[in-house]
Ligand code: SF4
Ligand code: SF4
């Protein structure tokens with residue numbers, strides 16, 4: 307239960323309560339203030355790197371980063387003013403000047419449009435700044451999942467932090483500082499030679515598309531709108547929520563649902579990248595049964611179920627009920643798992659049943 311007793315700040319003149327340890331940004335977000343961010347991901351510890359979220363604090367000499375400043379009783383905070391908007395615009399102009407590209411494809415990743423959206427909102431493509439660019443891309447990394455296009459990197463470190471704090475992998479880190487800042491693996495090697503599990507979380511949190519979803523980007527040239535359909539990953543029993551991206555009838559990619567109760571934006575390599583089976587020519591779309599010559603031939607569901615029932619009964623009659631062992635699929639819903647154990651226990655008379663989700 308939240309406890310805001312005696313804790314209030316003044317947010318754009320309005321007195322509002324806050325909870326212990328809340329930052330100014332969290333209080334402001336709850337009160338629907340639009341404060342721009344780039345290095346912020348609410349699943350991660352605040353970092354305070356981009357300074358886009360600055361607000362004015364009465365009594366402070368300079369604007370403060372709202373994502374790292376804790377709310378204190380009596381604070382008087384201004385979230386929007388002419389000088390704050392100017393500050394944000396100049397910051398964005400500078401970010402634009404040191405990156406190769408702002409308009410990355412939306413298939414790049416869940417957060418990939420954040421920089422583009424802010425740059426457009428602040429009309430920050432002025433070209434007033436020019437000079438050195440930062441980040442060196444790694445087109446030599448042959449992994450089939452993750453584009454490493456660091457010439458679009460803004461050094462927000464979200465990728466490094468999500469890899470460490472969410473995935474616990476510490477596969478990538480930051481090398482050097484300033485214009486020489488580089489996101490890298492240990493000894494600058496390939497991702498496959500690091501402790502990377504190819505979970506894709508760094509891709510999905512990257513606000514610029516510097517890290518991109520290579521599998522989804524295969525469909526970038528298809529001239530159809532991207533549609534997203536909320537679903538549940540079919541692989542195991544955890545039940546991670548996903549948004550399936552389609553162009554027409556083609557599944558083009560998967561994005562984790564940031565509000566998925568079981569995964570909160572996380573996926574494993576299978577849920578994230580292994581969706582090609584949907585359109586694979588070898589995919590089974592009808593049951594098969596063996597004919598009298600042992601060859602698999604297409605059948606109707608009734609034929610297949612009759613054949614399976616006859617085979618199970620034959621095994622029980624010949625070898626006894628404990629000759630059977632059932633494994634429920636982790637892809638099946640609870641109800642199907644329940645029905646299978648009922649069939650095995652009550653119908654066939656054995657308790658030899660397990661579920662692959664235990665693995
Ligand atoms: S794919 Fe996952 S494990 Fe690999 S670097 Fe990105 S966050 Fe880390
Ligand atoms: S690669 Fe993306 S997430 Fe990582 S630091 Fe660069 S911009 Fe941020």
Ligand code: FES
Pocket residue numbers: 342343344345346353354355356357358359360371372373374
């Ligand atoms: S969002 Fe607060 S400093 Fe980047």
